[in-house]
Amino acid sequence: MRNILVVVASSHKNANTDTLSDSFIRGAEQAGHKVRKVFLGGKTINGCLGCNACRFGKPCVQKDAMNELYPLFDWCDTIVMASPLYFWTLSARLKAFLERLYATSMPDDHPQKGRYERYPEKDCVLLMTAADDFFWTFEQAVSYYRFNCVRYLGWRDLGMVLAGGCGGCGTARRVPQVYLDEAYRFGRNL
DSSP states (O other), X not given: OOEEEEEEOOSSTTSHHHHHHHHHHXXXXXTXXXXXXXXXXXXXXXXXXXXXXXXXXXXXXXXXXXXXXXXXXXXXXXXXXXXXXXXXXXXXXXXXXXXXXXXXXXXXXXXXXXOSEEOOOOEEXXXXXXXXXXXXXXXXXXXXXXXXXXXXXXXXXXXXXEEOOOOOTTSOOOOOHHHHHHHHHHHHTO
8 A cells, every 4th residue: 555645736725636636535545545635725835945954964944834744755655746737837836845855865876867866766646737728738747747756856657647628717617527537546546
């Protein structure tokens, strides 16, 4: 059984991204996995300052919501990142969260691909919602996810649910049932 951390990087509770992640969570819990959900919408997470205090064995110098999230990150073996599509990529909330994981890196005497650190081994999932539903809607976000989470952090990609056609600001927000079903099955079959 997995320990799954679901990070919902939306500003709106009970809206599209939150709804999609809840479908995934229902499936994962029914499969017997332990799931913790974190909603970033009401939290302040600053971007990394690059001060390198964490490089010298000190905790992150910033005192914000990330301090309560590090123990959850340590606890999980699978991280699910749920984000709305903002400006054709992941939300700034999710990017800040990912940047701050720099504090979890460890020195690596045998770096791969030019890196000089390694990160805790995790499996990862991407859940996204968007108003648009073009063939290229999620291209930039998926590229960022694959480069940052899979290549750089070294996590193992378990897959994605990319829910387009959900409606945008000022319209009725609703995730098409096909994506809710897909997210549920994904969680159930992990």
